Structures are given as structure tokens and as C-alpha cells.
Amino acid sequence: MAGAAEVSGELLYSAIEEELRSSVRGMLTDLCPPSAVLARVDGDEPVDLKLWRVLSKEMGLAGLAVPEEQGGGGASFREVAVVLEELGRAVAPVPYLGHAVVATATLLAAGQAALLRDVAVALAVPFSAFAYAPVAEQVSGVADALAADVLLVPRSDGLYAVPAAETVREPVVSLDETRRLCDVTIPSGVRGDLVVAGSGAVAAVEAGLVAGAALLASEQLGVAQWCLDTTVGYVRERYQFGRPVGSFQAVKHRLAEVWVSVAQARAVARYAASCVASSDPDTAVAASLAQAHCGPVAVAAAEACIQLHGGIGFTWEHPAHLYLKRAKASALALGTADRHRARLAELVDLPLH
Amino acid sequence: MTPDQLSTVVAEFLAAHDPAGERRQFLRDRFDAGLAWLHYPVGLGGLGLSRALQPAVDDAFARAGAPDNEPRRIGVGLGMAAPTVLRHGTDEQRKRYLRPLWTGEEVWCQLFSEPGAGSDLAGLATRAVRDGDGWIVNGQKVWTSQAHYARWGILLARTDPDLPKHQGLSFFICDMHAPGVQVRPLRQLTGEAEFNEIFLDGVRLDDSLRLGEVGEGWRVARTTLMHERVMIGGQAVPREGGPIANLARVWRERPQVRRPGLHDAVMQAWVRAEAIRLTGLRLRQQLAAGEPGPEGSAVKLSFAALIQDLTGLELEVLGGDGLRHDDWSMERDSAVDFLLRSPTHRFLRAKGTSIEGGTSEVLRGIIGERVLGLPPEPRSDVDIPWRELPR
Numbered sequence: 162m163a164g165a166a167e168v169s170g171e172l173l174y175s176a177i178e179e180e181l182r183s184s185v186r187g188m189l190t191d192l193c194p195p196s197a198v199l200a201r202v203d204g205d206e207p208v209d210l211k212l213w214r215v216l217s218k219e220m221g222l223a224g225l226a227v228p229e230e231q232g233g234g235g236a237s238f239r240e241v242a243v244v245l246e247e248l249g250r251a252v253a254p255v256p257y258l259g260h261a262v263v264a265t266a267t268l269l270a271a272g273q274a275a276l277l278r279d280v281a282v283a284l285a286v287p288f289s290a291f292a293y294a295p296v297a298e299q300v301s302g303v304a305d306a307l308a309a310d311v312l313l314v315p316r317s318d319g320l321y322a323v324p325a326a327e328t329v330r331e332p333v334v335s336l337d338e339t340r341r342l343c344d345v346t347i348p349s350g351v352r353g354d355l356v357v358a359g360s361g362a363v364a365a366v367e368a369g370l371v372a373g374a375a376l377l378a379s380e381q382l383g384v385a386q387w388c389l390d391t392t393v394g395y396v397r398e399r400y401q402f403g404r405p406v407g408s409f410q411a412v413k414h415r416l417a418e419v420w421v422s423v424a425q426a427r428a429v430a431r432y433a434a435s436c437v438a439s440s441d442p443d444t445a446v447a448a449s450l451a452q453a454h455c456g457p458v459a460v461a462a463a464e465a466c467i468q469l470h471g472g473i474g475f476t477w478e479h480p481a482h483l484y485l486k487r488a489k490a491s492a493l494a495l496g497t498a499d500r501h502r503a504r505l506a507e508l509v510d511l512p513l514h
Numbered sequence: 515m516t517p518d519q520l521s522t523v524v525a526e527f528l529a530a531h532d533p534a535g536e537r538r539q540f541l542r543d544r545f546d547a548g549l550a551w552l553h554y555p556v557g558l559g560g561l562g563l564s565r566a567l568q569p570a571v572d573d574a575f576a577r578a579g580a581p582d583n584e585p586r587r588i589g590v591g592l593g594m595a596a597p598t599v600l601r602h603g604t605d606e607q608r609k610r611y612l613r614p615l616w617t618g619e620e621v622w623c624q625l626f627s628e629p630g631a632g633s634d635l636a637g638l639a640t641r642a643v644r645d646g647d648g649w650i651v652n653g654q655k656v657w658t659s660q661a662h663y664a665r666w667g668i669l670l671a672r673t674d675p676d677l678p679k680h681q682g683l684s685f686f687i688c689d690m691h692a693p694g695v696q697v698r699p700l701r702q703l704t705g706e707a708e709f710n711e712i713f714l715d716g717v718r719l720d721d722s723l724r725l726g727e728v729g730e731g732w733r734v735a736r737t738t739l740m741h742e743r744v745m746i747g748g749q750a751v752p753r754e755g756g757p758i759a760n761l762a763r764v765w766r767e768r769p770q771v772r773r774p775g776l777h778d779a780v781m782q783a784w785v786r787a788e789a790i791r792l793t794g795l796r797l798r799q800q801l802a803a804g805e806p807g808p809e810g811s812a813v814k815l816s817f818a819a820l821i822q823d824l825t826g827l828e829l830e831v832l833g834g835d836g837l838r839h840d841d842w843s844m845e846r847d848s849a850v851d852f853l854l855r856s857p858t859h860r861f862l863r864a865k866g867t868s869i870e871g872g873t874s875e876v877l878r879g880i881i882g883e884r885v886l887g888l889p890p891e892p893r894s895d896v897d898i899p900w901r902e903l904p905r
Contacts, residue, residue: 172796173803393886408889410875413882420881421812428792453785502781509754511765511784513777 172431178243185222185247188215193251195480198339201254202483207332207341208308213255216244217281223261224277226438231274238262238372242379242434249383249459252483254339259283259305262376264313266437267320267369271357276322280310284369285323285345291496293366300345304494306330307343313356313366314347320362323353337490339483371448374495375433378451382430384488385423385455385462388481392416392466399471412469419462426458446508449501456492463488520567524549524574533580541583541617544575550616554600558612566802583618590660591615591622595668598738602685602726611666611687623664625655625688625712626735630905633876635670635739636679636732637895637903640714642671642686648720649673649686651694655712657870661697662710662846664690670735672900673728679900683731687723694718704862705842739872750798751791757821757853758787760860761828771831780831783824790816808885815877818868825861832857 174182192212201209217223225240227233234240241261248257264282268274276282285296288304295317306312307330314321329346357365393416396407406412433451436444463485467474474481492498506512515523527547531540544550545559552568554560576582585592592615599611614620631638640653651671661667667688674682688695694717699707726734754762764771765780790813797809829836840856852863868874882888895903 171799172792173799393888397887397889404892405889407882408891410879410891413886413888414875414878416886416888417815417878417881420886421816424809424812425789425793425816428796429789431796432792450785450788453781454789499778502778502785505784506777506781509784511762511777511780513772513774514769 171435172428174243174431175239178240181240182243182247184220185216185244186250188220189247189251189253193253195252195483198252198254198483199478199480202338207254207338208256209254210308212253213257213281213308216255216257217260223257223281224265225261226265227269227274227277232278233274237438238266238376239431239434239438242376242430245376245379246383246386246430249380249487250387252339252384252387252480252487254341256281256283256305256308258340258373258377258380260309263305263369263373265369266372267313267365268356270368271320271361271365273356276311276356281305281308282311282313282322283309283325284366285312285314285347286366286370288342288490288494289496290370291500292370293363298347298349300347302333302342303330303345304340304342306345307332307341312345312347312353314353315362315366318362319358320356320365321353322356323347323351327351327353335490337486339487340490370495371445372437374452374501375437375444375448377491377495378426378430378433378455381455381459381488381491382423382426384484384491385419385426385459388459388462388466388484388488389416389419389423391481392419392469395470406469415465415469419465422458422461426455429454446505449496449505449508452496453498453501453505456488456498459488460485460492515561515563517567517570520552520561520563520571521574523547524571528574528578528580533575533578537581538617538619540581542613544580545613545616549575551596554612558600558608559616583616587660588615588618588621590624590664591620594624594738594741595622595666597741598668598685598725598734599687601737602734606722607687607725614665620665621660621663623658623661623667623690623710624738625658625661625667625669625714626738627657628654629656633873634895635735636683637900637905638670638672638683639905640669640671641675642673642684642719644673645718648718649724651686651688651714651717651719653714655714656700656709658697658710658712659708660847661690661712662699666690667712668725668738670731673731675901676899677729678896678898679903680732680896681729682900683735684728685725685731685734686719687725688714688717688719689723692717692719699844699846701844703865704859706845708847750795753788753791754784756787756791756817757824757860758784760853760857761824761831764828764831768831771833776827776831779827783820783827786816786820787824790820808881811877811881811885814871815874815881818864818874821867822864825857825864828857829861 221234222244224233225236226238229235260281263284265277267284268276283306285300285303287302295315309325312323312325312328314323330343333342333344335342396412397405399406429451433447436447466481467485470481473479527549531543548556548561549571550559552560552563552571553565555562596612596615599607615622626635628638628640642649642651667690669686669688670683671686672682673684694715696713698711700709700711701707761780793809794813797813800807836857839858852860883890
């Protein structure tokens with residue numbers, strides 16, 4: 162079994178990445194506080210279009226992974242991962258994962274990144290998709306499509322770019338309303354433009370799904386980190402039995418375990434982002450490892466957050482539920498942990514039969 | 515000194531000293547040349563260089579066929595005694611002890627834990643009483659590896675029972691050959707005896723064997739314990755290089771053991787092992803970048819749980835073969851890493867990994883309080899004389 166090479170510092174954050182994090186966090190603190198997200202999930206505008214405009218246009222972060230000569234930011238998926246960590250931390254209702262990761266990786270693999278310029282793009286597959294499968298007229302449970310201008314539609318003969326306005330998008334009441342799904346109907350007369358034909362389409366879509374699985378881990382890391390930080394802050398201040406509840410071992414030890422798993426998720430997510438950024442041959446392993454590990458970590462962190470907040474954690478007014486819903490929905494997205502373990506078994510030669 | 519200049523120094527040393535010559539002398543010369551542990555000061559086996567340069571030097575010596583100092587045999591000395599002597603010893607003590615420690619001429623052991631003081635080390639009861647220009651020590655120590663061939667022990671003893679427990683301790687170098695020191699094997703649940711019990715009965719130690727000031731023993735011991743956690747923190751391993759290797763090998767070599775229920779359990783273990791490996795890798799990258807993080811305690815904690823689950827799962831995969839054990843005899847001191855022993859041995863020995871070097875429960879408390887900043891447990895044992903503590 163070939164071990165991954167030990168490249169110095171690849172699992173750390175560079176100074177530039179830390180700078181990027183702090184500017185994204187500062188912007189989200191101003192524009193996307195938990196109260197605003199809470200208010201939005203009760204309303205009719207699930208996507209924060211203003212925030213998306215700031216993120217994509219003003220800060221220019223939607224095209225980070227696209228080379229400059231193709232109109233992008235000329236950074237890499239490592240920087241995209243840092244943005245995702247912060248978006249996860251804020252459960253920000255923007256189509257960043259769908260556009261800047263899944264659609265972008267798909268179009269980069271197809272050699273058609275120019276299609277991303279000035280529009281929001283989403284891949285028209287179910288958010289639970291794990292592998293390439295051509296879609297027919299109806300696609301159910303698509304993520305980040307409500308705010309998209311263009312949908313990438315995988316058909317049996319190739320991948321097509323279809324103007325979203327020519328499709329019917331029916332919003333779905335979603336487990337995670339901060340990333341509301343929709344059911345898409347593509348009328349039979351609407352074909353769109355061919356992006357890439359035949360096996361190139363399969364490869365492009367699979368590249369998009371693998372990058373999505375790999376980078377989603379960074380968003381899950383951000384979700385888990387918020388849950389940990391918020392809970393630690395709460396149990397230090399909350400008094401019962403005459404002492405802070407965080408001084409009780411039962412509480413302290415559970416949070417220690419969350420911290421341990423978040424520390425691991427950070428290493429795993431960084432590795433996955435690094436692999437995608439450098440088109441490492443280990444990318445498929447890294448992506449499946451990322452989803453096998455980080456999805457459950459975020460769910461466990463959100464569950465601990467609610468449990469250790471006690472009653473207030475069970476209310477609608479406290480934002481903890483937004484993180485639980487984001488964490489659980491993300492764990493079901495782009496392949497559940499067990500599917501990724503099954504894929505890993507093939508990749509690392511530990512077969513079931 | 516650049517890496518290139520350093521490799522020239524090593525090459526010159528190897529040209530001037532025959533690696534096939536007398537082993538002891540070769541190691542002494544290597545120490546005197548400052549090529550033993552590069553990050554130690556000049557004159558004490560080092561050159562005051564970065565620790566990161568050490569692997570290249572060790573490799574160069576190994577390639578030249580040079581003898582090593584059998585690091586497994588002297589692990590306690592290298593990992594715990596040496597940094598403590600370096601940090602808290604007098605110049606005379608450093609000169610006297612560090613060279614024979616590194617060459618392996620004098621083996622060291624650790625006399626910390628007691629039957630009545632495990633996790634609560636600072637509550638220990640071994641007494642050291644002033645006797646003219648020395649001390650008389652009485653007490654019992656336990657879980658002492660390498661003691662049966664050790665020349666010296668690092669000893670934590672109580673010098674003032676009227677002070678609160680952390681304040682009344684002093685740190686000594688115990689002469690393991692002194693009259694009154696008795697070493698007995700401690701048989702463990704694997705049948706063998708890796709460790710010893712030490713009985714200290716009227717042992718006289720000269721005051722020159724004291725390390726640090728009287729009453730400063732706990733501060734000195736913290737240096738030792740910090741290095742113990744680093745030691746256990748895990749080395750660089752390739753994918754499937756750790757305890758998962760055995761399980762993966764059994765799965766690949768024996769198609770007849772493959773069942774769906776076990777398969778997902780194997781893959782869950784594989785994922786955990788790889789996540790922990792990457793965490794260790796990241797920790798080393800942080801150290802190399804000069805920004806050590808607290809992830810070491812995460813690695814120790816999760817590695818212990820992983821290895822216990824893995825070795826248990828391996829027995830289930832083996833089925834009937836998991837019912838057979840190889841040897842219950844009281845072997846004294848294994849030179850072999852326990853992961854290379856039999857599956858049943860691995861399963862049993864793994865139970866120690868969440869106890870030795872800080873129990874998992876204590877580690878979770880440390881993470882909660884020192885990393886996450888959670889409030890401490892209310893304590894009733896810090897402000898009263900040790901003598902008055904319930905025991």
C-alpha cells in the first residue's frame with residue numbers, strides 16, 4: 162500500500178489562507194449573524210442573494226479555484242476549503258458548494274470553465290448523488306439550484322448547460338432550510354447546449370462529485386467547530402448546582418471527545434482539499450475518507466451542542482438546530498458515510514467478497 | 515549550520531571513526547562530537563541545532579553501518595530522564611549523567627507511580643527524610659519498566675508531609691545499586707512482566723543526587739511528564755503502517771473470514787486509523803513549522819481507543835483461531851513491539867494503552883481544562899497538608 166508522501170505543511174493553513182479566513186469571517190459576522198439566518202429560514206427567500214453577491218462579485222470568491230486565464234481567481238481548492246469552513250461556521254444560505262465546488266470542478270474537468278463567468282451554476286443531480294447517473298425530465302432534491310442561472314444536466318449522451326429559467330424549479334421543504342433543495346423539471350423541448358459529450362461527461366460529473374465530497378468536509382468542519390466553540394462558551398457561563406456545568410466531568414469529557422474528533426476532521430479535510438487542489442492520484446481515497454469521517458463528526462458535534470445546551474438547545478430561537486440540520490443533511494449529501502466506506506474498500510483493496 | 519554543512523561534519527566523523535570498531539567507544543565519540551542529539555547544547559552531546567535535522571543524521575549513521583544506542587532498551591532515559599536532567603540538573607549533574615545515558619552504558623528507569631498514587635501522582639507517599647548530607651528514602655514504586663537492569667532511577671518523593679501535596683515533593687536521582695533497593699517483576703494480564711515493583715527500604719541517597727531545589731519536585735516532574743506525552747504521541751507512519759496493518763493483512767489474506775457485518779466494521783476502523791494518522795502528520799507539520807498544537811493529547815487518546823477496538827475486531831475476524839493463545843509464560847522484557855506479537859496478546863496488551871502515560875479519563879480532563887478552558891472540578895486536596903488527606 163503506497164503511503165501518501167509527507168509534503169511539509171500541506172495540512173496546515175498558509176498565511177494567505179488565514180488572511181482569507183479572517184476577511185470572510187469578518188464579512189459573515191456583519192452580514193450573516195445567526196439571527197439573520199434564523200429569520201430567513203422562516204421566510205420565502207431561502208437564499209441570501211445579497212450575501213451571495215458580496216461573496217461572489219465583491220470579494221471574488223466564487224471563482225477562486227478557476228485559473229486566471231479562464232477568468233477565475235487563480236487560487237486553488239485549498240482556499241475554497243477555507244471559505245467553506247467559514248460558510249459552514251455561519252450556516253450561510255448561499256450556493257457556494259454547488260457553484261464554486263461541484264459545478265466548478267465539473268466544468269474544469271470538462272475544459273469549459275468559461276461557462277462559469279458572471280453566472281451561478283449548479284449541477285442538476287440529487288444532492289444525495291454518489292456517482293454519475295444520467296437524469297431524465299425530473300430531478301429531485303437538487304441543491305443550490307434555486308439561485309442558479311445555469312443548470313448542468315447530465316444526459317446519457319453528454320453533459321448539457323440549460324438556462325435555469327427554461328426549467329421549472331419547485332422548492333422542497335428541506336431538512337436543511339439553509340440549503341433549500343428543489344425539484345427540477347426540464348421540459349422535453351428544452352435541450353440546452355452540449356458542454357461535453359460521451360465519456361468526457363461521465364468523467365466531468367464524477368470529478369465534480371468527488372470534489373464536492375472532498376470539499377464538503379471543510380464545510381462540515383466549520384459546522385463542527387461552531388458547535389464546539391458555542392457549547393464550550395455556554396457551559397463555562399451556565400451555572401447549575403452552584404457551579405459552571407462545564408466543570409462536571411460528564412460534560413467536560415464529552416466536549417473533549419468532540420474536540421478530538423474536530424482535530425481529526427481538520428487533518429482529514431485539509432488533506433482532501435490539498436489532494437483536489439493538486440489533482441493528487443490519492444484524491445478519490447481522500448474524498449471518501451473525508452465523507453466517511455467528517456460527516457459523522459459534524460453530526461456528533463451538533464448533537465453534543467444541543468444536548469449540552471439543555472432546554473435552550475431544543476428551542477427554535479437558539480440557532481443550534483440550524484447546525485444539526487445542516488450537519489445531518491450534509492452527512493446524507495454526496496454519498497453517506499457507509500457508501501464512502503464501501504468505495505474506500507474497493508480503492509484500498511479491502512473487498513467485501 | 516546548514517543541512518549540507520552538517521552532513522559534511524557527519525561524513526568527516528565517519529571517516530575518522532570506524533563504525534565497525536569498538537561499539538562503546540564509537541558511541542562516546544559520537545556523543546563528544548555533538549552528533550548524539552543535535553538539539554542539546556555543545557558539550558552535552560549536541561550542537562544546539564534544530565531537532566528537525568536529527569533524522570538525516572541518524573540515517574547517515576545507519577547507512578554507514580554504525581552501531582546505535584538501542585533506543586528501545588533505554589527509552590525511559592532518552593525520553594524522560596535526559597530532558598529532565600538537562601532542564602533542571604546542575605552543570606556537574608549534566609556532565610556526569612547525560613553521556614552514559616545516551617550511549618546506553620547506564621540505563622535509567624522512572625520511579626513515579628505508587629500503589630496508592632496513580633493518576634493522582636502528586637499524592638504519592640514515598641518519604642525522603644534528611645540525614646546529614648543525604649536522604650533516607652522509604653516507600654514503594656510500581657509500573658517501573660527497565661528497572662531490572664537500570665543503573666539510575668528518576669525518583670519523586672515526599673520531603674515535607676506538612677505542606678499541601680504538590681509543594682512537599684522533591685526530585686532525586688536514585689542509585690538503583692544502593693542497599694535497600696529491591697526490584698521485583700510485576701506480572702501483568704498478558705502473563706509477562708514488562709514492569710517492576712520497587713521497594714525502597716532505608717535507601718540512603720547523597721544530596722548530590724537531588725535534582726532541583728527541595729520542595730520543587732513537582733515542577734521538575736512536570737518536565738518529565740510533558741516529555742512522556744510527547745514520547746507516546748506517535749511517530750510518522752505510512753498509510754496502514756500502524757495497528758491497522760494486522761487487521762488489513764488478515765482481511766486480504768483470508769477471503770474465508772469476510773462477512774458483511776465485519777466488513778463495515780473493518781472499514782470504520784480503517785477510516786479511524788487513517789484520520790488519526792493524518793492528525794499525527796499534521797501535528798508533526800505544526801512542530802516543524804514551530805507552532806506546536808495540543809493535538810498530541812488527541813492522538814494519544816484516540817490511538818488508545820482505536821488500538822483496543824482494532825485488536826478486539828481482529829479476534830472476531832479470526833473466529834476460532836482467535837481462541838488460541840501462544841504463550842502465558844512470564845516473559846521478562848520483550849524486545850518486540852507488541853503490535854508484532856500474537857493477535858490475542860495484542861488484544862490483551864492494548865488494554866494498557868488507555869492507562870499508561872495518563873489514563874484516557876485524565877486526558878479528557880486535561881483537554882477540557884487546558885485546551886478548551888473549561889472550569890476545573892472543585893477540589894478538596896490542594897490547600898490542606900498532605901498528611902491530612904484521606905487515603
